[in-house]
Amino acid sequence: MSDFVLVERPRPHVALVTLNRPERMNAMAFDVMVPFRDTLAGLSRDNDVRVVVVTGAGRGFCSGADQESPGRIPGIDGLTVSTIALRSMELLDDVVRTLRRMHQPVIAAVNGPAIGGGLCLALAADIRLAASGDAYFRAAGINNGLTASELGLSYLLPRAIGSSRAFEIMLSGRDVDAAEAERVGLVSRAVEPDGLLDACYELAERIVGFSRPGVELTKRMLWAGLDAGSLEAHMDHEGLGQLFVRLTTRNFEEATRARRQGRPPRFAD
Numbered sequence: 001m002s003d004f005v006l007v008e009r010p011r012p013h014v015a016l017v018t019l020n021r022p023e024r025m026n027a028m029a030f031d032v033m034v035p036f037r038d039t040l041a042g043l044s045r046d047n048d049v050r051v052v053v054v055t056g057a058g059r060g061f062c063s064g065a066d067q068e069s070p071g072r073i074p075g076i077d078g079l080t081v082s083t084i085a086l087r088s089m090e091l092l093d094d095v096v097r098t099l100r101r102m103h104q105p106v107i108a109a110v111n112g113p114a115i116g117g118g119l120c121l122a123l124a125a126d127i128r129l130a131a132s133g134d135a136y137f138r139a140a141g142i143n144n145g146l147t148a149s150e151l152g153l154s155y156l157l158p159r160a161i162g163s164s165r166a167f168e169i170m171l172s173g174r175d176v177d178a179a180e181a182e183r184v185g186l187v188s189r190a191v192e193p194d195g196l197l198d199a200c201y202e203l204a205e206r207i208v209g210f211s212r213p214g215v216e217l218t219k220r221m222l223w224a225g226l227d228a229g230s231l232e233a234h235m236d237h238e239g240l241g242q243l244f245v246r247l248t249t250r251n252f253e254e255a256t257r258a259r260r261q262g263r264p265p266r267f268a269d
């Protein structure tokens with residue numbers, strides 16, 4: 001479908017989906033995210049697939065919004081800048097939604113940095129395993145002069161690790177390494193990088209051995225239990241806040257420039 005998204009079947013009934021833009025640390029360019037979302041939706045409908053593992057090619061899991069070549073989303077010709085921004089946010093929200101709605105359990109094999117939207121992707125998976133020493137997490141919207149509350153993060157992170165830690169991590173923009181991620185429950189296990197995929201497959205094979213409706217309904221009920229409010233409504237609120245800061249400041253441009261120049265960003269607003 002796209003060279004940016006690879007699909008393999010490493011074990012019976014197990015699909016491995018790899019974000020494949022290693023030179024950009026698998027940033028969320030639209031021409032990566034559209035096939036990623038469509039691939040996931042297709043696998044969800046594939047009755048032969050009982051577990052999906054998601055990972056990143058190369059050194060990164062996913063480096064969040066693409067700051068170099070974000071690409072274009074389909075069907076935006078003739079729209080205003082504000083509407084294009086809205087559609088962009090909706091597309092990325094849709095990726096999170098698609099992950100959440102998959103029939104099958106999704107295991108994130110976090111092989112390297114999961115930054116900004118990349119952290120959101122990991123959190124939208126049902127289970128997370130991380131490569132010790134290589135994986136780390138950052139709620140990077142805040143580092144970019146935006147909000148860290150995007151793509152469900154302010155909904156998903158407190159539910160995963162509790163509100164005290166979520167507030168601290170989202171407001172500090174600091175890195176959380178794999179060891180800490182395991183300790184605070186952001187991932188269920190940190191494993192040696194070489195054994196990461198095998199650990200995911202081992203877990204997947206266990207799940208494949210159980211009743212399909214038993215597994216699907218357990219997943220659904222776990223999420224239903226966590227959904228005290230509604231993720232849909234929450235993402236709408238988050239998206240509006242993020243768009244407001246994105247469109248009314250030049251902070252993201254400054255953060256991109258600063259990263260290219262290897263200096264800390266200076267936000268005017």
Ligand SMILES: C/C=C/C(=O)SCCNC(=O)CCNC(=O)[C@H](O)C(C)(C)COP(=O)(O)OP(=O)(O)OC[C@H]1O[C@@H](n2cnc3c(N)ncnc32)[C@H](O)[C@@H]1OP(=O)(O)O
Nearest residue numbers: 023024025027063064065066067068113115116117140141
């Ligand atoms: C709605 C969603 C919003 C968000 O997601 S906001 C978050 C936006 N993302 C970020 O702020 C992350 C920015 N990137 C970084 O902080 C670092 O990078 C990493 C932690 C991901 C990795 O650091 P290191 O291991 O030192 O690698 P490297 O040399 O910085 O990056 C390798 C190559 O990957 C490109 N790259 C990294 N992140 C992005 C990105 N987000 N968009 C586009 N390209 C990216 C770089 O430029 C470089 O490329 P070259 O080798 O050509 O210099």
